[in-house]
Each structure stands twice: as structure tokens, then as C-alpha cells.
Amino acid sequence: MKTQIVKPQNTNSKVIITGFFEDEKSLSNVQAELNKKFLGVIENNIIKNFEGKFNETLIFPIENGVKIIALGLGKKEELTLNKLREAVSKAISGAKKYIKEGILSVEFIENDNICKKGAAYNTVIAAGIADYKFDKYKTKKDEKIENFEILTNDDDEKIIEGIKKGDILNNAMNFTKDMVFESAEIMTPSKVAEIAKNLADEYKIEAEIFDKNKLKELNFNAFLAVGQGSAQEPKFIRLAYKPENPKKKIVLIGKGITFDSGGLDIKPPSSMLTMKTDMTGCATVLGVMKAICEIKPDVEVHIMSALCENMPSGSSYKVGDVITSKSGKTIEVDNTDAEGRLTLADVLTYADEFNPDEVIDIATLTGAVIVALGNNITGIMGNNQEMIDNFKNTAEKIGEPVWQLPIYEDMMDGLKSDIADMKNTGPRGAGSSVAGRFLQNYTKSKNWLHIDIAGSAYIDKPYRELQKGATGVMVRTLTEYIIK
Secondary structure (H helix, E strand, O other): OEEEEEOHHHOOOOEEEEEEOOOOOOOOHHHHHHHHHOOOHHHHHHHHHOOOOOOOEEEEEOHHHOEEEEEEOOOHHHOOHHHHHHHHHHHHHHHHHHOEOOEEEEEOOOOOOOOHHHHHHHHHHHHHHHHOOOOOOOOOOOOOOOEEEEEOOOOOHHHHHHHHHHHHHHHHHHHHHHHHHOOOOOOOHHHHHHHHHHHHHHHOOEEEEEOHHHHHHOOOHHHHHHHOOOOOOOEEEEEEEOOOOOOOEEEEEEOEEEEEOOOOOOOOHHHHOOHHHHHHHHHHHHHHHHHHHHHOOOOEEEEEEEEEEEOOOOOOOOOOOEEEOOOOOEEEOOOOOOOHHHHHHHHHHHHHOOOOOEEEEEEOOOOHHHHHHOOOOEEEEEOOHHHHHHHHHHHHHHOOOEEEOOOOHHHHHHHOOOOOOEEOOOOOOOHHHHHHHHHHOOOOOOOEEEEEOOOOOEEOOOEOOEOOEEOOOOHHHHHHHHHO
16 A cells, blocks of 8 residues: 555545544535535535534545545544544545545544644554455455545645654554464464564564574473474574664564464364464564664664464373473473463573563463453553553553553462472463463563453454454554654
């Protein structure tokens, strides 16, 4: 999708979306130009028949197959960037079936509550989300927006900046979603490692990929135990973006289970249907790295992921096994389906070797977070409240809802083992927090944040601006958190 600014009087688009406030009937500058271009149709027909309630739409066909879609924005003083993004995305989703020649136009909408850069950025993000479709295996492809026009006579540089940033983040999110939607047969550990290497080559950044022998040498024993039942060889990836004189160093760790059957504690079939998505954490940090390499902030960023399948076979790790993790701490395997935390434990330990200022891990880790927060809210926790608050504020600004879950020291009581330093699972209650407490044992960082996207990474029905399926959640928030 190519985004460009077009003057309303110059558009040749057959589908034009223009916004109306519930409490204001005067024409905007763009609407005045469109009204002149289309011989008074907006003033004489649309305004008289349209209330402008939030997310309301009215399709008005006019000459030469052109359709003007009136979009309700609600009360002017209540419009926020998050509401703008939702309304525009839903309107575009409904309008795509009318697209001719791949062109769709949206009026540049602003008010006193939102800045020009933010309005442009969120309009582009809305279009990107609405336009995305994983149709690789469809014989009949959906109509795509090839040229996305933002209609305005305003040539403010802030609008151009917002559009550029929106295009970068759309490409990053689409990159992540493509990986998540792809089948596990294709998206193996080796394939993900290949994608990571190609990304590093494209942007000329540092890349490190470990095979099984190297991982054994480096004592990634907990990770290797998880992958030992699979025919697919495990891989570890690290990419590093290193600007001159960075202000800080951040390590992002993404869970990379490319398929999770549950191992010998096998999942029921219904729970296994979307387990190709258990590498969404890895896909997310790769998407973030793609965006970072385009934006080029003065922050050093390392992304890491331990990639394997969790499969049952004669060589699988077993309940009752005791594993010596990379840190030296021993873990009794209480459940082979609590595998993600085992892989993350070794990576968190490895991350310490780079002396980062902050460590953030992101994972589809626990079903418990879905019980607690549903499918549309991401659970976060960590060991530094200031860092947590900064991240929460960023997520709220971006429009990706998060909720802080607690971690208490005495949660280790439920992880006690009679024969090892700890078990990999605890009691049923507070499962997400207990998993976070488990992970905390494996980082020395005083600035550590854990993000559980088990619910929000993949949704079964549309929510706000998001489409069904892979959401690309946290690509925007993590990128913004780093660059701000």
C-alpha cells in the first residue's frame, strides 16, 4: 500500500471517505472542495441525511461510479486518536468492496484534541490494518488498496512525518502477521532463522544464529530439553541494531515455539488449533527490529529468540525430568506444556551477558492471562514500577490495552520442588503471575518487563480497529517505547 497526500480537487478515486461530527454541520475545507467538485452533493444531500454518530456510515453513490462514504465521528470534543483510528479502519473495511483500480481516499481529519502528526499516523495505521489479509493460500485474492490517498490542502511537514511513520509500522506489523499466519510446516525454527538472517542482511546489522551443537556448548539446556522431541532442529537467533553513542541498550526477547503440541502432556485438539502462533513473541520482536532499522533511534537494540517445536516422541523430555538451566539453577519438569518459560529462562540468562539497561520479554505464555483479562488486553508485569508505568503510558497512547499483574516473592512457594531448585509450574491460581515469578529467577536486570500476549496475539473476532486473526499486537507499542 502506497500512501500519498492528494488535494481533494485532484483526486480520481472512486471511493472517498469523509468525516462528519455529530454536533457540527459546517463543511470542512476538504469537504468544501469535494462539494464543489461533485456539484453540491455533500451540502445538498449528505449533511441533510446524516447524523454523524460515532462509527455510523452512509454510502452516497454519485456520477461516474464514485461513492462518497460519510463517516460518523461522534461529538467533536470527544474525538481522540484511538477513536479516529477505529472509525477510519472500520469505514475502510466496509468500503474495500467498492475499490476500483486499487485507489481509496480518506479525508485528513483533525480537531483541537489531536496533533497533525498523530492524526496522519493513525489514519495510515487504520488503512494498513483494514487492508491486511493473509491470502497466500487463497485462489481468489481480496481486493487490495494499492494507492491510499489522504485528502488535504495542508502541506504541514508533521503530516508527512506521520504518514512516513505509519507506513513503516504497517510494514513491520504486516511482516509479523505474515509470520504468525504461516503454517508451522513452513515456519520452522530453521525458516525463522533464515528470515532473521535476511532481515539482518537487508539492514546490515549484526546477526548471531546458533545451531544445536553451539547451544549445547553454551548450556542452553532448558531450551534444548523442550525441543528434543521434534524432528526440527532448534535454533537461536540474535540481531543487534547498534547506533553510534546510544543513550541506552535494550534487549527484547520473543518466545519462539514454532508449534506447541504440549509435548507428552499433549493438548486437546481444540487447544492445538492455533498453536502455530506460539512463536508470535519472536515474530513481534523481529517486526520491531524491522521498524527500528527504518526509524534509526539512538538506542541500541538486541532481539533474541530460542526457536523450537514442542512435540511428543520417544525422545521428548518427560514429566519428572530435572534440567540444569543455563543459569545453573535446576528445574523439575512438572508439566511439559509449560515449555515457554523454560526456553525464556535460558535466553534471559544469556541476555545478562550483554549488560543491558533494560530487558523485555514478550510471549504467548499462559492461558491464565486469557482467563484474567480476555482476548483484547495484554498482561504485563516486572520488577521496576517506573519502567512498567512508562510502558503502560506508551501502550495507552498507542491504543493497545495493557493491565499490570502482580508478582510477589512468596509466589515462589508454589514453585518449590522436593528434588530441584524449583518446578516449572505452580498452583492453578494466579497462573500468569506465577509464570512471571518463575522467569524473574533468570534475569539479573533491575529493569525487567514481562509481556504476556497469549490472549491478544490472535483473536477470533474483530475488535475495535483490529481484524480477526493475528493482530501484530505490541509491535507499535514496543517501537514507540524504544524511540521515545
